[in-house]
Amino acid sequence: PTVRSVRRVIPEMREGSPLAASRTSAPTAADIAARTASRRINFAKIAEPMQAPNLLALQTESFDWLR
Structure with a gap:
C-alpha cells in the first residue's frame, strides 16, 4: 500500500511519530563489563x-604399538 492509503486507514498516525517504544538508555x-x-x-x-x-x-609409543 502507498503512504496515502496507510494514512487514510490509520489517521492518528502522523509523520515523524515513533512506531515503536524507544529504549530507555x-x-x-x-x-557490559560486569555481565561478561x-x-x-x-x-x-x-x-x-x-x-x-x-x-x-x-607419538612414538603409539606408532610402535601400530607396527
Whole structure:
C-alpha cells in the first residue's frame, strides 16, 4: 500500500511519530563489563601449572604399538 492509503486507514498516525517504544538508555561500558566478567573463567587463580605431556614420546609409543 502507498503512504496515502496507510494514512487514510490509520489517521492518528502522523509523520515523524515513533512506531515503536524507544529504549530507555543504552547499557554503559561498566554494565557490559560486569555481565561478561561473570561468565569468564579466571585461570590466574591456579597456583601450580600442570606439566605438559611428552607428546613426542606418546607419538612414538603409539606408532610402535601400530607396527
